[in-house]
Amino acid sequence: MTTTLAPEEIETGTQPTIRDAVNDYLSRVRGGDVGALPAVLGLVALTIVFAALRPTTFTNAFNFANLIHQSAALIVIAMGLVFVLLLGEIDLSAGYAAGTGAAVMGIVLTRQGQPWYLAVLAGLATGAVIGACIGLLVSRLGIPSFVVTLAAFLGLQGVLLQLIGEGGTISLRDKTLLALNNNNLPVWGGWVLFVVVVAGYAAVTFSRATSRRKGGLHADATEIILAKVAVLAVLLGAATFFLSRERSRNAAVSSIKGVPEVVLLLLVLLVGLNFLLGRTSFGRHVYAVGGNAEAARRAGINVPRVRLICFVMCSTLAAVGGFLLASYDNSVSPTTGGSDTLLYAVGAAVIGGTSLFGGKGKVMDAVLGGLVIAVIINGMGLLNQPSAVVYMVTGIVLLVAASVDAISRRRAAATGRV
Amino acid sequence: MTSPSTVTDTAAGGGMPPLLSLRGVNKSFGAVHVLQEVDFDAFPGQVTALVGDNGAGKSTLIKGIAGIYGFDSGSYSFDGHDVTVTSPKQANALGIEVVYQDLALCDNLDIVHNLFLGREITKHGRLDEATMERRAKETLAGLSVRTVKSIRQQVASLSGGQRQTVAIARSVLWNSKVVILDEPTAALGVAQTEQVLKLVRRLADNGLAVVLISHNLNDVFEVADSISVLYLGRMAAQVRAGEVNRNQVVELITGGRSGDLGLGPADALATSPGQRPDPTGPLGANVEAS
Ligand SMILES: Nc1ncnc2c1ncn2[C@@H]1O[C@H](COP(=O)(O)OP(=O)(O)OP(=O)(O)O)[C@@H](O)[C@H]1O
Ligand SMILES: [Mg+2]
Numbered sequence: 001m002t003t004t005l006a007p008e009e010i011e012t013g014t015q016p017t018i019r020d021a022v023n024d025y026l027s028r029v030r031g032g033d034v035g036a037l038p039a040v041l042g043l044v045a046l047t048i049v050f051a052a053l054r055p056t057t058f059t060n061a062f063n064f065a066n067l068i069h070q071s072a073a074l075i076v077i078a079m080g081l082v083f084v085l086l087l088g089e090i091d092l093s094a095g096y097a098a099g100t101g102a103a104v105m106g107i108v109l110t111r112q113g114q115p116w117y118l119a120v121l122a123g124l125a126t127g128a129v130i131g132a133c134i135g136l137l138v139s140r141l142g143i144p145s146f147v148v149t150l151a152a153f154l155g156l157q158g159v160l161l162q163l164i165g166e167g168g169t170i171s172l173r174d175k176t177l178l179a180l181n182n183n184n185l186p187v188w189g190g191w192v193l194f195v196v197v198v199a200g201y202a203a204v205t206f207s208r209a210t211s212r213r214k215g216g217l218h219a220d221a222t223e224i225i226l227a228k229v230a231v232l233a234v235l236l237g238a239a240t241f242f243l244s245r246e247r248s249r250n251a252a253v254s255s256i257k258g259v260p261e262v263v264l265l266l267l268v269l270l271v272g273l274n275f276l277l278g279r280t281s282f283g284r285h286v287y288a289v290g291g292n293a294e295a296a297r298r299a300g301i302n303v304p305r306v307r308l309i310c311f312v313m314c315s316t317l318a319a320v321g322g323f324l325l326a327s328y329d330n331s332v333s334p335t336t337g338g339s340d341t342l343l344y345a346v347g348a349a350v351i352g353g354t355s356l357f358g359g360k361g362k363v364m365d366a367v368l369g370g371l372v373i374a375v376i377i378n379g380m381g382l383l384n385q386p387s388a389v390v391y392m393v394t395g396i397v398l399l400v401a402a403s404v405d406a407i408s409r410r411r412a413a414a415t416g417r418v
Numbered sequence: 419m420t421s422p423s424t425v426t427d428t429a430a431g432g433g434m435p436p437l438l439s440l441r442g443v444n445k446s447f448g449a450v451h452v453l454q455e456v457d458f459d460a461f462p463g464q465v466t467a468l469v470g471d472n473g474a475g476k477s478t479l480i481k482g483i484a485g486i487y488g489f490d491s492g493s494y495s496f497d498g499h500d501v502t503v504t505s506p507k508q509a510n511a512l513g514i515e516v517v518y519q520d521l522a523l524c525d526n527l528d529i530v531h532n533l534f535l536g537r538e539i540t541k542h543g544r545l546d547e548a549t550m551e552r553r554a555k556e557t558l559a560g561l562s563v564r565t566v567k568s569i570r571q572q573v574a575s576l577s578g579g580q581r582q583t584v585a586i587a588r589s590v591l592w593n594s595k596v597v598i599l600d601e602p603t604a605a606l607g608v609a610q611t612e613q614v615l616k617l618v619r620r621l622a623d624n625g626l627a628v629v630l631i632s633h634n635l636n637d638v639f640e641v642a643d644s645i646s647v648l649y650l651g652r653m654a655a656q657v658r659a660g661e662v663n664r665n666q667v668v669e670l671i672t673g674g675r676s677g678d679l680g681l682g683p684a685d686a687l688a689t690s691p692g693q694r695p696d697p698t699g700p701l702g703a704n705v706e707a708s
Contacts, residue, residue, distance in 0.1 A: 215548045218570070279545050281538040284527075288535055291526035298486065298522040299536030300507045359526035 021224050030411075038404045039352045039368035042397070043375065050379035057382045062247040064239075065260055069181055071374030072262045073098070073324035077341065078348035078366035079273055080317030083310040085349055086277075086290045088358025089138065089145035091311065093130070093152035094318040094345060099337030100156050101127040101319025102326040103163045106170035109177070116176045120323065127319030128312050130156065135311030139304035145311075153342070161334045171331040181262045181327035187244045190259035194240045197267065202229045262324065266367070269317075273363040286310060290358035321345075340391075347394065348373050351401040357409065372397065435498065437462045437627045438483070438514070438596050443492030445475075445482055452478045454651045456492070460596055460627040465618060467638040467659070468631045470648030471671055476631045479648065480598045484516040485509040497595075510537075515589035516598045523581060525574035529566060530554045532573050533588045557587050561617055579610030586617055590626070597621055598629040603637055615641050635664055649674035654681050 029037060050058040057063060077094050084091045091097075105123030108114045114122075130152065137148045164170060172178055185193065205225050212219040240259060248256040277283035285306050288296040297303045318337075325341075326332045350356060351372050352365025376397060380390040436459035445453040452475045460466045470476050482489045485503040494501055496512050503509050509516075523532050530547070533554045539546045554569050563583050566576070573581060582602050589597045599618060603611040619641050622628045632638050638645060639659060647654040647670040654674045662679070669676035 212548050215552055217548055217551050275544075280543060281540055281545065284531060284535070284538055284545065287527060288524045288531075291524035292522070294520075295522035295524050296535070298484075298506060298516075298518065300505075300510060301536045359524070 018221060018223050018227075021221065034353070034404065034408050036353050036362075036364060036368055038401065039365070039372055042351070042372050042401075043368065046372065046375045046379065050375065050382065054379070054382045058379055060247070061242055061245045062249075062256075063378065063382070064242055065184070065247060065256075067371075067374050067378050068260050068263060069328055070378060071370045072181055072260075072266060073321040073328065074341070074344055074348055074373060075266060075321075075367050075370035076269060076324060077318050077321035077345040078352070078370050079269060079363050080314035080321070081345055081349045082354050082361050082363055082366050083277075083286065083313045083317075084145070085346075085354050085356060086286050086358060086361050087307060087310055088290050088356075089307070089310075090149060090346070090356075091134065091145065091314045091318075092149040092342060093134065093156055094149075094314055094321075095337040095342030096153055096156035096160055097127055097130045097315040097318040097337070098322030098325060098341065099160045099332070099335075100130065100163070100322070101315075102322030102332045102336050103160055103170065105177075105319075105323060106172060106326060106332040107163060109172070109174055110170055116174045119174070119177075123319050123323060124316055127316040127322075131312035131315030132308065134315065135308035138311065139307035157338065160336070160338075164332065164334050166334070169331045169333040172326055177323065177327050178330060179261060179327075180265070181260075181324045182330075183261050184243075184256065184258035185261055185264065187258045190240050190244055193259060193264065193267070194236050197236060198229065198233045201232055205229070265320075265324075269320075270363055270367060277363060282306070282309070287359055290360075292359075344373050344394070345370075347398040347401070350405065351398060353405075355405050355409070356402070357405075369401070434461050434463075436460060437497055439495045440479075440483070440489075441493045441495075443479075443482065443494070444490045445478055445487075446490055452651050453482070453489070456648070456651070456653045457656070458646060458653060459656065460629050461644070462595070462627045463622055463625050464643040465622045465628045465630055465641045467642035467645045468629055468648065469633070469635070469638060469645060469667065469671055472633075474648040474671075475651040476648055477600055480516060480600060480629065480631065483509070483598065484514060510592065513593055513595035514598070515592065515594040515596070516600070517582070517585045517589050517602060518600050523573045523585060525572065528572050529569040529576075529584055532584055533557070533591055535588075537592070553591065554587075557591050558583075561587055561590070561620065563587065563617075565613075577610070578605045579607075579613060582606065582610075582614050583617065586614070586621075590621060594626065596627045596629065598631075600631045601633065602630070603632065603634065611637065635667060638667070639664065647671055647680070649681065652681060655679050 029035075077098055081091060081094055101123040104126040105119045108122045109116060109119035134145070134148050134152055137143050138145045184190075202225075205220070205228065209219040209222070209225060243259045244257055246255060246257050248254055277286060285296065285301045288299065288301060289303050289306050293303055296306075322332075322337055325336050329336070348369035349361065349366050350369065352362075352367070352369030354361030354365045354369075373394060376394055377390060380393060385393075438458075438460040440456060440458040443453055443456045443458070444451070456475075456479060458468075458479065468476050468479070481487060483494075483503070485505045485508050488502075488504040494503060496514075501508075501512065503512065503514075524535065527535070530551050534550045539550050539553075541549075551569065558566065558569065561583070565583070566580055573584060576584065586597070586599065586602065589599075602614050602618065606614060615637055618628060618630055622641075622643070630638070630642060642659045644656065644658050645662065645667060646656045647667065649670065652674070654670045655676075657679065662676075666676040666679060670680050674681040
């Protein structure tokens with residue numbers, strides 16, 4: 001306050017030019033607010049490397065679609081983890097919550113012979129109950145989430161084994177559930193989806209800018225919005241085009257083309273959860289609790305309730321991830337959601353830019369980070385690298401991401417951004 | 419016990435009825451009796467300074483007023499009516515706002531988000547960012563705040579004085595009637611302190627009842643209309659600022675009495691567990707006397 005600015009220097013309704021926007025962005029990045037930049041750069045770099053090393057196999061449409069199917073479950077579980085990480089908490093049990101949700105779904109479907117939607121509801125309810133138990137223990141009793149979810153990790157591993165039986169599997173035969181993470185939309189359906197997404201994005205951003213300008217507030221320049229829409233259209237257009245090509249080795253027998261159905265589910269979750277976190281009071285409260293729980297409490301926010309809901313979201317979304325795993329594998333086994341699922345999902349959120357310190361992150365981080373991890377696994381597989389190498393490389397990437405998080409926090413602290 | 423020479427409320431308020439009034443309030447944390455039979459009044463249009471040595475119970479008193487926790491016993495009346503306040507929401511509903519010593523701001527959110535935290539304006543279930551931003555600007559302008567560059571700045575990037583300004587602005591965004599400030603100038607330099615004190619005065623001039631907690635008697639004498647002195651959890655005196663001098667206040671803070679003001683001799687020397695009397699010197703460690 002030592003330098004008092006003249007009133008006209010307070011942010012006014014003047015509209016920024018493109019150059020202002022670019023400068024602003026660069027200074028934010030330099031100041032440590034890197035956002036999704038590392039994940040995007042990482043994705044581009046990895047794609048170039050693998051495409052150069054395996055020009056035919058990595059870049060073909062079949063592998064591209066496969067990549068989406070492989071990463072879908074990981075992305076959804078990571079989306080749930082974003083809620084918990086935003087609070088500065090952790091959920092180590094999300095992997096087995098996915099497995100348990102899938103197992104309950106499978107049992108209701110096969111052993112009880114219920115229709116798929118009841119099975120899905122049962123699976124979702126399982127996830128919600130798991131999340132509620134964890135959330136209550138963390139928010140009411142104040143046990144650290146690390147301990148509670150470590151216990152849940154062990155416990156649910158047992159529950160899963162109990163439900164399915166040692167060495168057993170539940171095979172899925174329901175068409176709808178198998179389609180979920182195996183089938184594709186018709187080619188025209190993919191293009192309709194493309195148009196809806198791009199037009200929807202354009203409509204939302206333009207209407208927001210217009211209403212802000214009407215209220216005399218700072219808004220992005222029209223050129224900037226147009227540029228963003230154009231970039232989105234080009235990227236999604238290219239992906240849709242690529243996925244619309246025939247990717248069956250034997251097209252005469254069975255044709256495989258079109259955008260995977262699971263993309264629709266991912267989009268719905270991305271848009272819905274993004275809205276919840278970014279545009280509702282609840283979302284704002286999640287960030288507030290992660291940033292300063294005491295401040296949130298004094299502001300009248302029901303902090304235990306916010307915590308509880310976030311844990312319920314996490315486990316419920318994990319159950320959805322479990323359905324995707326089951327659909328991809330055509331079955332549920334005692335290892336569904338086990339081994340590295342949870343670690344990859346946490347890694348995905350962190351690589352995408354969600355901070356382990358709480359208060360910073362987006363649902364989109366889960367998508368970007370999930371893709372990075374899937375590209376590593378997929379590309380290393382095509383390079384015929386043994387698991388040993390895949391694990392080591394993934395570990396290094398995660399370490400790099402965590403370092404970016406820590407370094408950007410330090411820069412942010414130095415320049416007064418968080 | 420009642421304090422024999424506590425000046426009556428109407429005298430401290432200059433003839434006006436108090437807006438907020440506590441009588442015989444008690445609060446214990448376990449075995450520690452932090453507040454004992456405290457009476458306290460705040461008057462509209464006035465700055466009431468609440469002073470007392472470290473650990474005297476000032477923060478505890480205002481946290482009780484704000485509903486962070488309830489008082490164990492005693493009466494709490496607001497605008498002439500008896501009320502029960504056990505949650506921050508209830509206090510807010512009455513129009514009581516507190517700016518805490520440890521600033522209750524979220525560093526990861528921007529100024530607008532912080533101003534409306536917990537009371538976001540929504541339209542059809544969505545945050546109405548445009549309205550919030552406009553109202554935030556109006557409020558800051560109304561307080562003649564010209565020092566923040568952008569209200570979309572994250573709070574972490576603000577100076578101490580600017581953070582304090584945001585915290586104070588948050589307390590007047592709502593139709594608040596009582597604003598309580600816990601050591602708003604503690605960490606500020608000379609210029610920023612001056613600016614915050616002006617802001618505090620302006621709040622009172624706008625008709626709010628302002629309660630200012632401060633260890634700095636310069637600040638207190640600069641803006642306060644009346645002074646309440648807490649001594650080891652008891653209200654030693656509630657007096658008009660013009661009727662006492664600095665030395666008397668220092669004595670009240672450090673010894674609980676000054677001449678015929680303050681607690682009776684027996685009360686002043688009585689101690690409760692974990693608290694110490696300080697009858698030796700007139701200057702307490704944290705009291706600035708000049
Ligand atoms: N939550 C609590 N649990 C136990 N004791 C407490 C608690 N809060 C405050 N106390 C005790 O109550 C007494 C008064 O504390 P309080 O914070 O109200 O003092 P204060 O007048 O605000 O002091 P300062 O000038 O240092 O801010 C102290 O002895 C403190 O240790
Ligand atoms: Mg205090």
